[in-house]
Amino acid sequence: MGKNKPYLSKRFLSIMGILIAIKKNLATDLIAIKESGLIFERKIDLLTNFEDISIDFPKKMLDWGKTMTEVYFNLFIFENCIRSFIKEVSIKAYGKNYWEKLNIKIKIKKKIENRKKNESLYKWLSIRGGSDLYYTDFDELRVIISNNWEIFQIYFPKETWIITYLEDLYKIRNKIAHNIPIEESEKNTVETHTNNIYKQLGVDLKYVTFFREGSVQYQFRENENSEDYYRDIREEHPELSEIDFELIFDYLDMLEKGEIPEENLNNTFNTINRELMKLNNINIITPQKYVRLEEICRRLLTFMKKKDEKIESRVLSILYSFTYKQRTSMILKNQCYDYLIELFENGKYYTNLIRILDLYGYFNNKIETLVVGAIKENKVRLLNDLVGYIDFSRYKDKRKNFIRTLNQELSKIGLDNANLTDVIKKIIRKFEQLTVFINRDLNMRE
Numbered sequence: 001m002g003k004n005k006p007y008l009s010k011r012f013l014s015i016m017g018i019l020i021a022i023k024k025n026l027a028t029d030l031i032a033i034k035e036s037g038l039i040f041e042r043k044i045d046l047l048t049n050f051e052d053i054s055i056d057f058p059k060k061m062l063d064w065g066k067t068m069t070e071v072y073f074n075l076f077i078f079e080n081c082i083r084s085f086i087k088e089v090s091i092k093a094y095g096k097n098y099w100e101k102l103n104i105k106i107k108i109k110k111k112i113e114n115r116k117k118n119e120s121l122y123k124w125l126s127i128r129g130g131s132d133l134y135y136t137d138f139d140e141l142r143v144i145i146s147n148n149w150e151i152f153q154i155y156f157p158k159e160t161w162i163i164t165y166l167e168d169l170y171k172i173r174n175k176i177a178h179n180i181p182i183e184e185s186e187k188n189t190v191e192t193h194t195n196n197i198y199k200q201l202g203v204d205l206k207y208v209t210f211f212r213e214g215s216v217q218y219q220f221r222e223n224e225n226s227e228d229y230y231r232d233i234r235e236e237h238p239e240l241s242e243i244d245f246e247l248i249f250d251y252l253d254m255l256e257k258g259e260i261p262e263e264n265l266n267n268t269f270n271t272i273n274r275e276l277m278k279l280n281n282i283n284i285i286t287p288q289k290y291v292r293l294e295e296i297c298r299r300l301l302t303f304m305k306k307k308d309e310k311i312e313s314r315v316l317s318i319l320y321s322f323t324y325k326q327r328t329s330m331i332l333k334n335q336c337y338d339y340l341i342e343l344f345e346n347g348k349y350y351t352n353l354i355r356i357l358d359l360y361g362y363f364n365n366k367i368e369t370l371v372v373g374a375i376k377e378n379k380v381r382l383l384n385d386l387v388g389y390i391d392f393s394r395y396k397d398k399r400k401n402f403i404r405t406l407n408q409e410l411s412k413i414g415l416d417n418a419n420l421t422d423v424i425k426k427i428i429r430k431f432e433q434l435t436v437f438i439n440r441d442l443n444m445r446e
Helices: 010-028 030-036 040-047 059-094 106-119 138-147 149-155 159-177 184-201 216-223 226-236 245-257 262-281 287-305 309-324 326-345 351-359 367-376 380-389 392-411 418-445
Strands: none
Touching: 059 138, 059 149, 059 159, 059 184, 106 138, 138 149, 138 159, 138 380, 149 159, 149 418, 159 184, 245 262, 245 287, 262 309, 287 309, 287 326, 309 326, 309 351, 326 351, 351 380, 367 380, 367 392, 367 418, 380 418, 392 418
């Protein structure tokens, strides 16, 4: 084999086989892996041995890739552990046909059906698992737990505890999935959050560290200043931590001119979103970057105004990336806030729209009026979205009056409207849980 010709060794191919085997087992039943006695340590030693890859590529980049591999591995274990947890608790509550009895958003169900339909066209692909639960995204697991809190609440100290942890992990998982390098602090967050949840659930799992004392990777990291290490990487490969504004503006030009066919719009929006997610890696936003980000936000808003609902939803998912930093969040508020309010008041209840408006305090003085109005108009979908994406702890001072009002509305609803009844009960439980935890905190202080 030629000196400069890249190749993959047999050892690397065997690693890929191990990864596939792990994925298949975890996707069906994580507990089965544990009971089968699978030795993670031996597999990890193989996973972290990259020396047999002969390719002209910077060594430091490979070392950074090892860190990303470690976090991906642990998030993969964790995500499927949560799926197994949801499955076991749901079966205990509702039996084998639990999926039909869980409160699952219509949007999630439609996405699952589309995925199953699309994957059925490719017979050579293995199925994801024996339940629709395995066709859900990581962030949707959080929504399922929240929307069915009555069966999950006994496992956690409070709802905001687990939901906040899962939201943090979801943001980091997205960066890993899009090959965006993460900081040491984010890796530590994954380790701390996953270990805390494992302990809370009593699961015999823990975050696995690939970099052990005595290994080449461990010595490398100990002998170099981490700040210098990451700085060197950024200097050699700025594309990993710098937003490619030229790429974004090229895509915006094509979008505005109608040069991108409908079937490629998703890829275009995902590319723009991936670049903007790098805001997480930027510590200082220079005046030049700030001006460019303002232009991007303004052009996205203009494009969204001219298009249909499908485009609105896609653009809002990009605009949500502006909320990652305080300064860019202000760009979003200054450029788009009035129009976002207009969208919502015109009956557009997109998930990311609700998240953004809640972040800016739009619902603070109108939450009770909004909820009661939605109940009277039988807007079950809106109520479910509010339950899933609004931080009700902000309204704890109003909880007593709110609970009283909700119970009054509940008494007016007929027995045939089970969906509306269920979602009202969920909102009541949210406020009742706030009362419980506030009283508990007061008792602890005394």
